[in-house]
Amino acid sequence: MDSKWIWWKHGVIYQIYPRSFYDSNGDGIGDIPGIIEKLDYLKDLGIDAIWLSPVNTSPMHDFGYDISNYRDIDEIFGSKKDFRELIKEAHLRDIKIIMDMVVNHTSHMHQWFIESRSSLDNPKRDWYIWRDGKNGKPPNNWIAAFGGSSWEKYAHTGQYYLHSFVKEQPDVNWRNKELREAMYNEMRYWLDRGVDGFRLDVVNWFMKDENFRNNTLSLRPQQLQKHRYDRNRPESHEIMKEIRQVVDSYKDRMLVGEVFSLPPGDPKLSASYIGDGTDELHMAFDFSMIYKRWNARTVYRTIARWMEIIPENGWPCHVLSNHDQPRSISRFGGGSDAIKRARVAATLLLTLKGTPFIYYGEEIGMRNISISRKDIQDPLGKRYWPLYTGRDPARAPMQWSSEENAGFTRGTVWLPVHRNYRRVNVETDAADKYSMLNHYKSLIRIRKKKKALHMGDWTPLIKGVDSIIAYTRECEEQKIFVVLNFSNGVRKLTLNDRGQWRVISSTHKFVNEHFTDIDFKVMPYEATIVQRIGAL
């Protein structure tokens, strides 16, 4: 086993949605100086790296996931100087910075696209995907993730361009060698400036079918067609390999990729983007967990499947929430048990083998906001309301204090703050020893302190039977045992592993309490971690 501390493997990563983290200048939108102000909070929380959703220049048709200049920072978020400062200040605190690289598409305002669309023979024409229509209709039947045809006609040349998301997000042509090289240069630009890694957006969409064949119809819910020809093309792996080489020519950098799949998730597909564990992404997100109900068996199977499919030399990562999905606490069922479930979920996330990603606000138990039509910002919400309210509910401002606007801004918030902010906020939680925040903090601290938890093997012992998941984490001399009760009932637990055990974290038992053998009651929604301190 590798016993050297590797930040992206053994640390904890925190995702910030910059618009909603902290607003330093009162315009109602979070910004980079705001993040800098909160670095001490993050240090105290104990995280090792921040993944920032995009802060590059963007006309914000998809809130930064439509980049018009990879080398600059959008003024809404600050300046390049602010970003340099962020890297410096984060590094001073041993916190790494991961940038979002959105390279499946650019903004329609990107200079490359403006050139590309200008004429049929522009040198950058082939940097995007242009095609003639068929009898006055789009070139084929592909439909965009955000609705409608994936093709948009550009009157000036009469051809159509491909956009897998909104029409302001033209897909680039990864088959073009010059485009590839240009993209790698944009990556090198930030690696040269000390960025520690990238989160790559929708990696499984980079390459499209060479012959632009029509997709066939799908009978699955939420999906009108099988995206066989516009997503998940095997050729996308080639690109991963090249990007990996770019990143590996720098020391200690990391790539994590979003492998987009619809419910119930596709762990095999996600894992395939790690390649043999050394030649594609360092880590891939799989959303299977996000798509599952609160049920111990289901959750166990989902994790087991994910662990099993990670290649021998690869490394898993785990995620409960992100800026595209409803918040975990809201997903796992409302009512008074929600917060108890969230504690169990946090214990799971932070004791599994694999890098945990925490979405901002989860550490204080932030919930989805409910949103009215007039407040919707997300293009998806605008399009599908009221069938689907979009992604805004999980993107609300961070709840810092019980002051107005939850202490997020002195201006007018860009998205409503959750109405529970007077009760649920960082300030209140910090003062309460038993709060969610302190639960997270102690879990992160323990994970870091115990080698078995950040490096050790994972061995499941109870696989969801009777609503219990239990496993050990073990390395060299250390053995740690984790038990999670997913139900509101009391369970009796007896394990055939004799010895002395000490509680190191628990929602119910006393820390430092000793047990001879694991033979105890597990209370409703109990999450307990014990360490073996000696044989019998």
Ligand code: GLC
């Ligand atoms: C990814 C992002 C999402 C964005 C989409 C298009 O799924 O996470 O927020 O809308 O890609 O870039």
Ligand code: CA
């Ligand atoms: Ca601001």
